[in-house]
Amino acid sequence: MQKICVIGGSRYFGKLLVKRLQAAGHRVTVINRGSTPPPAGVEHLVVDRNDEAALMAALDARTFDVVVDQVCYTPVQAAIAARAFAGARRYVMTSTIEVYDPATAALPAVPAGMPVPEEIVDPATWLVAMDLPWHDDVYLEAHYAEGKRQAEAVFARAGRFEFASVRSAHVLGGGAQEFTGRLAHYVGRITKGDEIAVHAKALPTVFIHYQELADLLLWAATADFTGPVNACSDGPLDVHHLAAIIATQAGQEPVYRTVAAGEEASAFSFDRHYVMSNARAKALGFSFSHTTDWLPGAVAETLTAEPSPTARN
Template structure:
């Protein structure tokens, strides 16, 4: 048994992660603003992680074997975590994102089309950090999501006084009504209603992971290994927007209608006009059992069909 602190964890991946930690016998402390109650057996600290002094006070004298930060989006939050958890944890895992590789959001090393991008392609140890940017502003933070994650990783890579690992999650599918993004629901609603799905002229494929597998990988990263640095979290097998719609068609039997967007125009979720598909060789080499997308995609579609009244996300990325 280990004592694990989860920051965030009140919805989607966080809920699954907390459930898995409890099921495997770990002692869990959940830190969030109290938007929903945790399952029985979880110690719940209701505090805004952005209030550093309040977070320090709420933690008191507690120490942890590992912290899993599901809610670190900016270098300011990362720097505060370094200060707050110094001397409190033996390991710190940050949930990061495939978006750190997105060439549309930063000048990154180019890779040939079709290359599975490895972790070292975006080495954030020397990445510039700007604490003076308006990271406190939600609109700015959302518009600069990828850069916020890069800079947060950079701060923790350079400044953490504890072993640090980042889990760069691929595009997440599955979970039915728990998937608050509504991205698969977007396709289900367009196909069932006969309305057009907006796609790029030459949609590029990317990598995906099931929500349950991501929760398993976060648990593994926190408890079962001593690795540090980034690890890509994705299943084997690329999907493009047509593969996703084909998986839905196979279960509902209606054909989709498409509309090609103009350059620069927003398309449907998971229609990409650039290549940044990650590789998962490091996770496999470290011992995590990687799945194949084709094995779980039909189930993820079935979950989305069951929860197709979920909110619809209007943009991709």
């Protein structure tokens, strides 16, 4: 049994992670702003993580074996957390595939079609700029990927605990729980016969089921590796393959509209190869499912779920 703190953990795979940590026998504490209470038996600290003094007071000299940070988006937040949880043995941050987006940073070249390995973005060497307007919501939305990269960098250099980051693929599944609304967007358009905007040559990306991501975070919390790991199911899909799986479940053929160069397409239609390698996680002992094993079930859940608002993955 370990004392594990989850920052966030109020919805989707974070909520599931809390339940699985508790079921595994760990003593779990959840920190959030009070929007959703955790399960019975889980300690709940209501505090804004951005308020360092309030966070320190809420912790009240508590120490944890492991911290799993679900909601760190900026280097400023990372610096506060690194100080507040300096007594932890291990710190795991949920990161994102978007750290590899070449549109948001100058990254080393990867051979065309090659799944991107973790070393392409090395948090130990990434430049950190604390003086950028990270507290501005509009700026943060526009610089989401860079905020994640810099947050990883702050933790990697903190030197106070073992640090690992989990770079998640696009998360799907859970019906109404899937707060991004992206799978629901596709299901809705296909069932209604509405057009899906796609690139002339749509290239593949990677996905992960929300339950598999919760499993991986549980594994990462109790492992001893450090550094980033990519989290994605086997089997990349392009937008046409994704839509075909949805169409089979919905009984309705998709209708496509090809966008001009530079025009915005639907989510998951990419004009660049956007695939991560999950080889490191496998080598460390985690086994992934194949996307086509769980996607039909996720589509079926979405077909019967109420629509949810779109948000950042």
